[in-house]
Amino acid sequence: MQYDDFIGEVQHRAQLDSREAALSISRATLTTLSERIDPGQAENLGSQLPEELGRFLEDVDEVERFEFDEFVDRVADREDAGEGDPADAAFHAQVVLDVLEEAITEGALEDVKDQLPSDEGYEDLFEIAESESSPA
Known part of the structure; x- marks a missing residue:
């Protein structure tokens, strides 16, 4: 993905007003x-x-x-678009990870998930991607 x-x-999925805001939340999440x-x-x-x-990942x-x-x-602290709101930051992170999943090889995000504890709320980060890949 380019x-x-x-x-x-x-920008589209997070319904942001600018590409700069989309870059900001992408940088914040990936970092x-x-x-x-x-x-x-x-x-x-x-x-x-x-x-x-x-x-941002390296x-x-x-x-x-x-x-x-x-x-x-x-x-929330790193992004400019969310003004430090944790609810916005959580949604923004979900959006970025959803787009990330489409941009990387199949299974790479699963490797990331395996490194995050499933009992601490991290599964919430992957809700969008999982809901789209689940049968309706």
Whole structure:
């Protein structure tokens, strides 16, 4: 997926007013994700994205262990579009991960999910992608 397509999809699905806002929430989500998953996995994801987005996944060398609420707080602090609202940040992160799933190889997001504890709320990040792939 090309950079313009990725940002356009994020903007559309999150119903944002600008591409800058879409880039902001993409940067916030991908950077935070890179802090929580194995650096090798983050690099793998980053290598499958356009360089402008992949770099957000490739700057961290150590995995931090933090809960879902901290994940959302970090996204909220980093993004310009959500004004620090955790509910908006959680939705924005869901949108970015939904678009990310379409941009990377099949199964790569499953590898990410496997690194996140299922009992801390992280499964909420993947609700959009899972609801679209589930039979209606």
